[in-house]
Amino acid sequence: MTPAPIFVCADHGLALVYFLQTDVARVLREAGAEIVLLTDDALVDRMRDRFADLPLVVRGMRLEQVRRYERSAYDVQWWLGFLRRVGGSRRINTRAMDSYVQQVALEASPRQAPFLPLAWGLLFLLRRSARARRLLLAAQQRFTPRLYNDLFQEFGPQLVIGSTPGWRQDRYLLREAAVRKVPTASVIVGWDNPSSYSLPGAPVDQITCWSEIQKEELVLGSDWDPDRIHIGGMPIYDGYFRGTWRMAREEYFRQHGLDPERKLLSYACSFVSFSPNYQNVAALAELVASDCLVHPSQLLVRLHPNHFWDNWLFADERQRIQRLARECPHVHVVEPVPIGGELGYYSGEDMPEKTSMMAHADVFLTVYSTMVVEAAIHDRPIVSVCLDAPRGWGYTRRFYLRKYSLPLSKIGDWPTHDRFRKSGAGRVVFDRAQLREAVDAYLRDPGADREARRTFVEREVTYTDGSAGRRTGEYLASRIGPERP
Numbered sequence: 184m185t186p187a188p189i190f191v192c193a194d195h196g197l198a199l200v201y202f203l204q205t206d207v208a209r210v211l212r213e214a215g216a217e218i219v220l221l222t223d224d225a226l227v228d229r230m231r232d233r234f235a236d237l238p239l240v241v242r243g244m245r246l247e248q249v250r251r252y253e254r255s256a257y258d259v260q261w262w263l264g265f266l267r268r269v270g271g272s273r274r275i276n277t278r279a280m281d282s283y284v285q286q287v288a289l290e291a292s293p294r295q296a297p298f299l300p301l302a303w304g305l306l307f308l309l310r311r312s313a314r315a316r317r318l319l320l321a322a323q324q325r326f327t328p329r330l331y332n333d334l335f336q337e338f339g340p341q342l343v344i345g346s347t348p349g350w351r352q353d354r355y356l357l358r359e360a361a362v363r364k365v366p367t368a369s370v371i372v373g374w375d376n377p378s379s380y381s382l383p384g385a386p387v388d389q390i391t392c393w394s395e396i397q398k399e400e401l402v403l404g405s406d407w408d409p410d411r412i413h414i415g416g417m418p419i420y421d422g423y424f425r426g427t428w429r430m431a432r433e434e435y436f437r438q439h440g441l442d443p444e445r446k447l448l449s450y451a452c453s454f455v456s457f458s459p460n461y462q463n464v465a466a467l468a469e470l471v472a473s474d475c476l477v478h479p480s481q482l483l484v485r486l487h488p489n490h491f492w493d494n495w496l497f498a499d500e501r502q503r504i505q506r507l508a509r510e511c512p513h514v515h516v517v518e519p520v521p522i523g524g525e526l527g528y529y530s531g532e533d534m535p536e537k538t539s540m541m542a543h544a545d546v547f548l549t550v551y552s553t554m555v556v557e558a559a560i561h562d563r564p565i566v567s568v569c570l571d572a573p574r575g576w577g578y579t580r581r582f583y584l585r586k587y588s589l590p591l592s593k594i595g596d597w598p599t600h601d602r603f604r605k606s607g608a609g610r611v612v613f614d615r616a617q618l619r620e621a622v623d624a625y626l627r628d629p630g631a632d633r634e635a636r637r638t639f640v641e642r643e644v645t646y647t648d649g650s651a652g653r654r655t656g657e658y659l660a661s662r663i664g665p666e667r668p
Contacts, residue, residue: 464504
């Protein structure tokens with residue numbers, strides 16, 4: 184059988200895990216696909232070596248050319264991208280999109296500010312009109328720079344798969360595929376993506392998502408045809424259900440210098456772009472350092488990938504948390520593992536660490552992170568810690584900064600946050616007294632809310648038997664070569 188070339192675009196570390204460290208790639212290969220992986224240019228050789236067993240053809244995404252093209256028509260493309268991100272239908276919960284609108288309103292540059300009234304008018308129309316949303320999608324298509332012309336000619340792909348429906352740099356590849364009438368497909372990697380990133384950034388024929396909930400968000404919020412949506416579950420989570428990455432407790436505790444006689448509170452920083460996490464970490468550090476919990480405990484804090492951005496506010500919080508760990512007894516910090524290049528700190532190399540942190544936690548804590556779903560898969564008690572920072576990101580020890588912030592007590596109505604709260608799969612706390620009470624309750628009874636956690640997982644990820652990668656791979660393989668709808 185002659186191999187069928189397909190392009191797989193992975194411009195994000197988790198996309199590499201999704202496609203290459205699950206059953207997806209294996210099933211595609213068995214179906215006769217020749218996978219041409221497009222990823223960060225700086226990582227091409229490393230990816231060839233890392234996944235030599237698949238095998239793969241690996242090429243760069245030409246990100247420097249992408250940025251150069253974006254700069255050539257920056258203003259128009261930026262506004263189209265903004266309207267795409269927040270212009271979903273009001274038929275779904277738009278709270279996440281609304282917060283981004285508020286952020287842009289506060290942080291708009293002097294060059295952008297005069298256009299805000301026009302943007303609000305267009306947004307009002309987009310939220311209410313499917314025709315206006317279609318016109319926006321068509322307007323984006325004029326920005327198709329044909330950066331991959333030679334690759335299309337060299338390989339003649341029979342399918343182009345994006346790790347998003349054009350929300351990231353994959354939009355130019357998907358747009359070019361549409362011009363060439365090559366079939367396209369996309370996957371949903373993030374739990375909140377359909378409700379936070381809204382309309383496609385390129386024409387995409389088919390999409391696969393986690394659940395009926397995400398399908399409804401795509402249909403009602405972004406006008407997808409239900410017949411073009413496949414529910415395949417979340418392939419990355421197959422590894423959780425199978426125990427693929429889980430380290431032994433003794434090994435994990437030894438690796439981080441943890442005390443096997445103390446209970447483990449694992450806190451994963453989250454929501455960093457909108458709010459500091461330091462106040463949550465400090466409150467937990469005080470609980471374990473003072474030994475006032477029902478059982479002697481220790482705290483392990485996982486920094487967020489955003490803490491390693493080139494942003495001094497986030498870097499300052501990272502350093503403050505690291506300093507707190509040095510100064511307080513029984514407080515430890517773990518950093519996400521970088522993959523390199525521009526893919527940052529979302530890394531497949533990090534899966535054993537991330538898995539073990541959840542699996543061995545006596546109580547898992549975060550701020551409504553996607554990790555509440557992952558911790559529920561591991562049947563860990565979950566607390567969403569929503570202590571407000573007094574001045575958010577807008578105030579530093581030196582001066583006032585024009586940086587949009589959201590109080591954590593006010594974000595419970597975001598779509599995924601709202602579902603977690605209503606599921607009863609964990610507790611939500613807003614002050615230190617509630618935090619201590621919730622942690623103590625779970626330390627006394629780890630089985631509390633177990634049934635709610637199980638139901639929550641089934642509703643959010645659909646397939647809990649480790650079959651999502653196979654199902655997703657089979658669906659994508661079925662799309663190779665058919666006529667465009």
